[in-house]
Each structure stands twice: as structure tokens, then as C-alpha cells.
Amino acid sequence: MPDHVLITGGAGFIGTRLARRFVDAGHTVTVLDSLLPQVHGDDPRTTSPLLRSLDGIATVIEGTVTSTDDLRAAIDGAQIVVHLAAETGTGQSMYEIDRYVEANVGGTAKLLDILTNESHSVKRLVIASSRSIYGEGAYRTVDGRTVYPAHRVDADMAARDFDVHERGEGPITMIPTDEQAKLHPSSVYGITKQMQESLVMTVAPTIGVESVALRYQNVYGPGQSLKNPYTGILSIFSTLIRQGKAINIFEDGLESRDFVYIDDVVESTFLASTLPSAGGHTINVGSGVATTVNEVVAALFAAFGSEVPTTITGNYRLGDIRHNVADLARLREVLEYEPQTDFRTGVGRFVEWVLSEPIEESGYERSLKEMAERSLLK
Template structure:
């Protein structure tokens, strides 16, 4: 029988799938989750999709007593508890910093003082990169790309170098320097670095997994700051046009939650000599507009045309997709869910779900605060 594992934030989208994955491989699973309203609704009840074999402790990761209770008897920790969303982080600054940064500090302090040296796997994010890696026509690498405000105000979305020459996006590896473009990105980088620093000091084995755009069943459809596919689903299910910022040609890496939780399990099982971090994506890139077009076809919603706003949203970047060669070679990670298969599974799940469309409210909030151009 495998050991006992704690998942913070384990009643949510990725965490519940991870619980399923670990149970299938013989682990005992405990979850610490505050069941926040924005994700789980006003009742704050245990979600029906959470396997009955999972022990659920309802509590906040910032509550030291709850964290210590949740840690008791466990051999490893997956730290997934976080406020999620670039746009919302730009105005709920204290809340994101409190949950993400301070919550991680509470967990690390408890782990440092506890007996034994549990392994810690931290859910980091591709957002820490800001813009991904680019090359110019001569093959020169650019890792510090930023799009000036004046350029964005003119609707020129693609990055250029200082000679106004266009740059070409390429897969982003782990050695690309962070460029923190939002409060959310800053908090995720803080989670990652704090864990690596404390882990080295207290001999806690730490792996940080930098998730790219994770999609799949169980995402909170009524949360307007969740993943883009869930946001598109919420709009389409209510007969409303999905809203796309800029021109829709920004490129991302969409990875199935099933592949993500496999990567998590592999990170737990890998023989580890030092702290490490890995990109977890599909290894493929696709534009946001193409994603929507393919999703509309799967949902038979071709008649609902998108609203391409031509607006910029504070904290957004143009292109970023994953180089996953390190995860392949060290963890043995190999994505197996094709995007078409993943969309089909998501569409099938949506048939039995209800989504409250709050996207317009979220957009109005950003606009009122001057966070869109």
C-alpha cells in the first residue's frame, strides 16, 4: 500500500482529479480545502465529484491549526490551494497575496516544524514567465520581451525588438527568466521560490510544476476568472458570444487535466536528489481563436459568433507555450490526451451542467477600474 498524501485545494478542479489518480495507485488521500464561494457556490458543501474515499478537512490554508491537523500522518503534500486568475488579481491584491503567499508561508512553517521530511510538490504556473521566449530573424533569443503601452494602445499586438523588427515565438523552457506581469504571477513565483528556499534549508524535497493552460471536467463554470475554455463554455451554454481580448491570435499551450495529474504523480514518485521545477503542458501551441472555433464545433454552437474586442487586459501576455523536454526526460512525462479528445470529453460533461454566466460582470469590473484598454 502506498503512503498517505495531503492535497491542499484538493476539492477543486485539478485537486479532485489528482485525488482520483492517487487513489487509483494505492495512496490514501486527505484534502484540505476551504470550499470558497467563487469555486464551490454558496453552500460550501463537499462536491459530489470528490471520491468518497477522500478524507476532507474543511479549512483555510492560512489557518495554522487546520494545516497542522491536515499534515498529521501524511508522507507527501501537493500544494494546490490558490486564488486563480490574472485579471482579478489586479484588483483583489490583498486577497491574492494573503491566500497565495501567506497561505504558502503557513504551510511551509508547519512542514518545517513537523517531524519527518515530507516531499512537497507545488503547483506553479506558466504565468511566471510573462511573455514566452522569442527569436528574431537572425535566431537571436529574446527572454525579456515586454509590449509598451503605447504599442498596445495602437492595437499592435505582436512583440518587436528595439529595431522594430518582428519576433517569432518559440517553446519556452524552464531556464527562461521570469517576467512577472500580474499580481497572480508574482504570487505563484513567490509560492515556488519560497518552497524551494525553505525546502533546501529544512531538507524537504521540493518539486515545482509550472502548469500551462489546464482544461477539463469539473472546472467552476460560474467563475469568470477560471480557465479560458470554462469561460467560453459558460458563454456558449447561455447563448452569449464568447469575448476574446486583442485579436484572438495569441498562442497558448492547452493541456488536459488528466495529463497534468499524471505529471503530479510522476513528480511524487521520481527519485529526487535536489529541488527541481518542470513545465507541464502539451508541448503544442494553438491560438485562442482557433481553440474557440474548435470548441464551438464540438458543442454545435457555430451560430454564436465571438466578440473580438480589440482590447488589451492588464496582466495579459501575447504568446507562451511549453517546452516539456525536461519533464519528459526526468519525470517520464508524456502527454497522452489529444486536444480533440479532451474537447469531446469536456463537451460530454457539460451536457449535465449548469453555468451562470458572469463574464460580462467581470469585464465591467475590469473596465471600471481602468484595467482594459
């Protein structure tokens, strides 16, 4: 049976594509979004292609999850809620702490308060969690044990030792992190995502609402903001390449992430929202492949067919992790889904889209200055 779906933060990169996926499957969609200028520009109705893509697709409510009245209006009639709304960006979270906590934790608390204390028709709540809650994730010792190392320290990185160490152990090797891993986020953003997930997965079952937590890895693809300097190195580097500006690579360029293509994220989220078997599960959503920053730059140069100067600076940001890659066994088992787009193919599609967009100032240099002034960028 068709459902009425509410997507909070639904005018963003993931939400707009997800809205179309639900509508294509016969569902009705309402979007609640604050239309932040950092993402949508100063006049979203004319400057945001993401918002315009919802025309004829979804009912859009301009509002915020920090307002009980806005949430109450958006929830009305919904059977499924996909809670995407959040402030994002590891670096910015370290100095805009109140804003991140208010939006991410406070907004989730308000949503759950309504579902707990007021009449509604919601039967499933999907929370967009994050790989950031793992901190450094899982590593294997030389004798085969799994450990979860502490965060890297400033003194080591200042000496250009960027590797992860575990006290009392020899060399350790990064392995895919599964959902049973220790949770120890290294940034304010990661802390707020852990709290969002914990709130939803604790409260929802007590009020008869099925809950699903999706731990997204690094999502990329067409539609990703080219204006927001606080998230998405593919967007940041692409803008620099088009401007002919040099790329400064932090650390030694060997730090890695699990980059997952937008279509795989959308399909995983749709399945998590609709499959009866998904209820109650926490699931990694990624590609299962670690890609270094150096490999990202090489892939972008190949896709653009042009290069700009690059410098491996040795700079580093406090709060950043070294590596993370997702174990996808539960994604395959519960959602019966296998990611479809490899990184090279995804980057090609992303760059093709980027080349169709105007070249805009991203504010990247300003964001670095803000972090340096607060001694978060070394």
C-alpha cells in the first residue's frame, strides 16, 4: 500500500533524490527543510536547483526541526519518517557547537517528543546516522585481534606521524568496521550523530514505532553542494580544478574514506524505509572500499582531463580520522542490496554533472582560515 512519507532535510542532496524514488514507487512525499543559505543560496526559490527539483514531486514545508510547530505540521498524516535534517561538517562542528547540538540533537528530541506524546500515524522512523560515530573504527593487531584505537594526538601529527596507534601494540592494520564496533566519535558532529541514533533507537521501540539507523559513509554524486565548503572533498577539489587553483592535500594524502555513490545511498534508504525485515536494525551504508585522498585527486584529474598543481602540505585538522571503511555484510543480509556504482564510474558521472554547473566561489579558503584561527587546523 502507498504510504505518506515525511523527509526532514528533504530539499538537500540526498533528500531530493530520495523523494523522487518514493514518488516513483507510488508514495506521497512531504519535505520539511530550513533551506539553509550555506546549501541553497540566499534566495533558494531561484538559486537552488535541488529545491526546484521537488516541483511536482513533493509538498515542501519551509521550516526547521528545531520548531515543534513546524515538525507537528510536517508529521501530520505521515506513516514513514526519514530523518535526514542535520548540520553537517566535521570541521565546522568543532567551533559552531551550539548550532550543531541544537539542530541535530535538539531537533531529534523534538521529533521524538511529538511521536511520544501526541497522536500520529507514523509506523517507521529511519535516522540518517554517520560513519563519524565510529571514530577511528576497527583495526587488527599483528596477532589477529580486533582493536578500536583512541583518537590521534596533536603531538604525533605535528611530528608528521599520521598513522593510528594502539598503546602496547605493534603495527595495526585498518579493517572494515561493522555495526558492533566501539562508538567513540572524534568530533562534535560525530557526537551529535551518535546521540541522534541513540535517541531514535531507544525511544521509537517503546512507542510502537519501528526504527532503522543507517550509518552513511562519505556520500557523493551529482547534486552535491558545490557552495558548501564544509563537506565533500570531491566538490571542494572539483571547484578548485575548474578555477585553476592549486589543491593542498592534508596530512600525507594516504588518509582514506569509504566513498559511496548517491544512487546506492538512495536505494538503501528506500529499502530501509519500506522492507518489513529492516525494522530494528542498524546498517552501514557504504561501498566497502577505502579510497585515499591521493586517489581521489587522481580520479578527478582523469575525469576532468586536466590537472592543477598539488601540494602535500602535512597540514591536519583536529577531529579528523585517519581511515574508515564499512563492513557491508548487514546491508547485504538485511536489505539484500549490493552497491552498484564503483568509485571511478561514480566520479565520472559526478564530473560530467559538475561541468554543466556554473563555477562558483565555494568559500573554501575562508573555512580554512576560520579553523586556523581557532587552532583546529595545524
